[in-house]
Amino acid sequence: MGVSAIQVAGVVKSFGEGEAKVTALKEVALEVFFGEMLYIVGPSGSGKTTLLSVLSGILRPDAGSVVLEGVDIWKLGSNDLAALRLNKIGFVFQEFSLFPNMTVRENLEYAGGDKKTVAELLGLVELENLAERYPDTLSGGQKQRVALARALARSPEILLLDEPFSTLDPAMKTKLQDEILRIQERYPVTTILVSHDLAEIYRLSSRVITVESGKITGDGDPQKILTSRETSHKFAFTGRIIDIRKNDIVYTALIAAGNTISEVVLSAADVRDLRPGDQVVASTKAFQPMIRKLRQ
Ligand code: ADP
Ligand code: MG
Numbered sequence: 001m002g003v004s005a006i007q008v009a010g011v012v013k014s015f016g017e018g019e020a021k022v023t024a025l026k027e028v029a030l031e032v033f034f035g036e037m038l039y040i041v042g043p044s045g046s047g048k049t050t051l052l053s054v055l056s057g058i059l060r061p062d063a064g065s066v067v068l069e070g071v072d073i074w075k076l077g078s079n080d081l082a083a084l085r086l087n088k089i090g091f092v093f094q095e096f097s098l099f100p101n102m103t104v105r106e107n108l109e110y111a112g113g114d115k116k117t118v119a120e121l122l123g124l125v126e127l128e129n130l131a132e133r134y135p136d137t138l139s140g141g142q143k144q145r146v147a148l149a150r151a152l153a154r155s156p157e158i159l160l161l162d163e164p165f166s167t168l169d170p171a172m173k174t175k176l177q178d179e180i181l182r183i184q185e186r187y188p189v190t191t192i193l194v195s196h197d198l199a200e201i202y203r204l205s206s207r208v209i210t211v212e213s214g215k216i217t218g219d220g221d222p223q224k225i226l227t228s229r230e231t232s233h234k235f236a237f238t239g240r241i242i243d244i245r246k247n248d249i250v251y252t253a254l255i256a257a258g259n260t261i262s263e264v265v266l267s268a269a270d271v272r273d274l275r276p277g278d279q280v281v282a283s284t285k286a287f288q289p290m291i292r293k294l295r296q
Contacts, residue, residue, distance in 0.1 A: 011064030035188025
């Protein structure tokens with residue numbers, strides 16, 4: 001198990017009032033260990049981003065505690081909380097929250113990177129040429145790379161990453177995943193990530209929790225959580241491809257799992273390595289279905 005890094009207890013968070021009230025987190029309890037690569041998976045709207053926001057000191061819960069190094073961060077005054085966010089926590093959120101009035105370089109320097117570190121990080125995410133640009137002149141993928149570089153600028157103790165690779169092309173995705181693994185080997189950073197990308201989760205995770213309707217419904221090693229139908233059928237299922245059909249520009253894979261057959265619509269690139277008979281994990285990423293071949 002190891003050394004405890006974060007203890008979460010009884011966390012409740014609701015949005016809205018009366019009829020419109022949504023309880024996004026329902027008494028969430030979680031212990032995260034030092035150096036873990038913990039993935040949070042679950043359907044859209046299940047509370048993953050809300051949980052990450054509460055852990056990052058950005059969103060105050062209605063009840064419960066988040067303890068880092070013996071300190072309940074939600075009992076800190078606002079100055080201490082801001083200092084903790086800056087000094088100990090690196091985060092990447094889906095909306096990228098870069099400072100719009102600062103250039104790429106200034107965003108990284110503001111996050112605490114010295115000149116040398118900032119230059120290295122710009123090289124890592126291949127944005128040297130865009131260092132003097134402002135965020136609103138960048139593409140989504142470029143902003144995501146700046147956000148990742150910024151999260152790493154101060155060698156955080158805790159990294160919180162909400163779908164950090166989702167808008168990157170495959171080569172950049174692999175490169176930055178490798179970098180996260182490399183950082184993790186050099187000095188273990190407690191890292192909590194949200195992703196729908198099964199290949200990424202298999203590659204990087206040391207532990208996976210599933211979240212459904214504001215509750216943690218599964219917790220364990222990746223293989224067990226992602227392939228067991230009891231705990232993850234809403235997120236993913238395993239099955240065997242029985243046919244692949246081409247209609248117009250898309251393909252439909254028929255997948256037999258238990259006593260049901262599901263149709264999954266895929267692109268030509270998706271089906272390239274798939275054949276009838278393959279054992280696969282089917283899942284959804286946002287509204288996009290995806291299939292991953294299991295090792296045989
Ligand atoms: P996920 O990241 O798993 O997709 P979220 O944590 O973003 O889910 O959302 C959980 C629930 O809380 C959803 O029902 C969502 O609509 C609601 N929610 C999240 N943020 C807000 C907000 N700022 N105002 C109102 N409702 C919100
Ligand atoms: Mg989310």
